[in-house]
Amino acid sequence: EVQLVESGGGLVxxxxxxxxxxxxxxxxxxxxxxHWVRQATGKGLEWVSAIGTAGDTYYPGSVKGRFTISRENAxxxxxxxxxxxxxGDTAVYYCARAKDFDYWGQGTLVTVxx
Amino acid sequence: QSALTxxxxxxxxxxxxxTISCTGTSSDVGSYNLVSWYxxxxxxxxxLMIYEGSKRPSGVSNRFSGSKSxxxxxxxxxxxxxxxxxxxxxxxxxxxxxxxxxGTKLTVL
Numbered sequence: 147e148v149q150l151v152e153s154g155g156g157l158v159x160x161x162x163x164x165x166x167x168x169x170x171x172x173x174x175x176x177x178x179x180x181h182w183v184r185q186a187t188g189k190g191l192e193w194v195s196a197i198g199t200a201g202d203t204y205y206p207g208s209v210k211g212r213f214t215i216s217r218e219n220a221x222x223x224x225x226x227x228x229x230x231x232x233x234g235d236t237a238v239y240y241c242a243r244a245k246d247f248d249y250w251g252q253g254t255l256v257t258v259x260x
Numbered sequence: 261q262s263a264l265t266x267x268x269x270x271x272x273x274x275x276x277x278x279t280i281s282c283t284g285t286s287s288d289v290g291s292y293n294l295v296s297w298y299x300x301x302x303x304x305x306x307x308l309m310i311y312e313g314s315k316r317p318s319g320v321s322n323r324f325s326g327s328k329s330x331x332x333x334x335x336x337x338x339x340x341x342x343x344x345x346x347x348x349x350x351x352x353x354x355x356x357x358x359x360x361x362x363g364t365k366l367t368v369l
Contacts, residue, residue, distance in 0.1 A: 181358070191351070191360040193357065196358070205357075240305060240306075248311065249308075
């Protein structure tokens with residue numbers, strides 16, 4: 147059974163940093179592209195970043211230069227390093243598998259507030 | 261990097277069919293056969309319902325179908341059931357990035 151479990155969310159002050167993790171199981175992690183997607187309370191889904199099997203990375207303009215996606219295949223883990231956080235980054239962050247986002251984790255809440 | 265355009269809400273009675281549209285541009289929906297649709301119930305993670313425009317993952321009811329014409333993709337749900345009441349999101353690959361629609365709230369009357 148495919149499972150994705152996010153962790154690392156919490157309360158952080160504006161300008162601060164946070165590192166999210168996503169533990170994957172039930173599939174060959176190294177063979178799949180992976181994504182981070184976020185959702186502010188009561189709002190829609192927003193794609194945040196992607197990493198390919200070769201380690202190539204992609205970001206939208208809203209987070210480029212502030213967020214860094216990475217993966218550690220030996221640990222079946224995906225990460226999102228978030229720096230220079232703003233109030234607008236407050237959201238539930240999901241990790242999702244592959245180009246079709248065919249499996250999602252349960253999400254981890256990031257709150258940016260003073 | 262605008263979101264794809266979806267109607268904010270649609271509604272239908274049990275047994276009826278509804279269609280949710282998802283309008284993009286020639287840079288996303290119109291250029292790639294990589295539109296997907298997600299169902300999200302309150303407090304839950306999204307669930308993939310349609311991928312590559314019209315394909316259904318294993319376990320998804322055949323009441324759900326997808327199509328595309330030009331820059332607009334569509335999700336049709338036939339034989340509406342109470343359990344279909346949820347938010348629905350489309351998503352398209354757009355060349356080294358992905359873009360979601362704003363979401364559509366489906367109400368089953």
